[in-house]
Amino acid sequence: MGKGRTPCCDKNKVKRGPWSPAEDLRLITFIQKNGHDNWRALPKQAGLLRCGKSCRLRWINYLRPDLKRGNFTREEEDSIIRLHEAWGNKWSKIASQFPGRTDNEIKNVWNTHLKKKLGFKNSEFCGDESKELSSITSSSSSSSSSASFLSGGKPSVAGELEHQSADQETSMANNNPHHDPCILTIPEELDLDSPMELINHLGLIPRT
DNA sequence: AATGGAGTCAACCGCGGGATG
DNA sequence: CCATCCCGCGGTTGACTCCAT
Structure with a gap:
């Protein structure tokens, strides 16, 4: 506070x-075509009723083509623990330090798995840290994060799209009655829960 | 089979700080 | 130098699934 900050967006809109x-x-397509120089302006340009922050977060944490999905390996967990130290x-x-992984x-992972693994030993750390670490990491199972791709365990919204997208695209098109380059045809067999499949299908090349 | 608690993760919120006019 | 804008970060929350009872 203290900077006379204006809200990043109108929450009602x-x-x-x-x-x-x-x-x-829509977000993927827009960014692949135009990049993301200005997150604040992006939603408007892309025809999204989202605030720029939300778009940025979605892109960075979920839609980026270079994201590495899947469980964290024991080595990764070990490194996280060390780096957090x-x-x-x-x-x-x-x-x-982890290409393809996001801070979120x-x-x-830290809050759900690693913190627990370390338990509250950490709070009473008084001895040999490396000993502590090795005992932790050597006992860690390879389980951990069930970061399954996309909706991981959550109900599929693909079905929803079948109904919703038509409505949405229509309404979006109405908002932008001129030409909307973002309206695309999606084959039924495509896994709509997987943006990466969409990217691959559409032949969109990741920008850096 | 139903239910409640625990675990997980996507998304939101508020702030700090760099950039710019 | 100051005011403002915008981006990015870290903390937190809420929705959802899983699992034990």
Whole structure:
């Protein structure tokens, strides 16, 4: 506070909550074509009823083509623990050491798995840290994060898209009656829960 | 088969700080 | 130098699934 900050967006005018596959597709398509120089302006340009922050978060944590999905390996977990020892809750810094992983993902893994593994031993750390670490990591199972691709365990919204997307696309098209380059035809057999499949299908090339 | 608690993860919120006019 | 804008970060929440009872 203290900077006379204006709200990032009008909460009454933007959609919140989970992203629909149609929105994902629209965001992916727009960014692949135009990049993301200005997150604040992006939703408007892309025809999304979302705030820029929300778009950025969705892209970075979920839709980026270079995201590495799947469970964290024991080595990764080990590294996270070590880096957290060194840097504390600097999640973005830690994430930078793991190509394809996001700070949000690492933060979640830490909060859900690793913190528990370390238990409260950490709070009473007084001895040999490396000993502590090795005992932790050697006992860690390979289980951990069930970061399954996309809706991981959550109900599929693909079915929803079949009904919703038509409505949504129509309404979006109405908002932008001129030409909307983002309206695309999606084959039925495509897995709509998987933006990466969409990217691959559409032959969109990741930008850097 | 039903239910409640625990675990997981996507998404939101508020703030700090760099960039810019 | 100051005010404002925008991006990115870290903390937190809420919705959902899983699992034990």
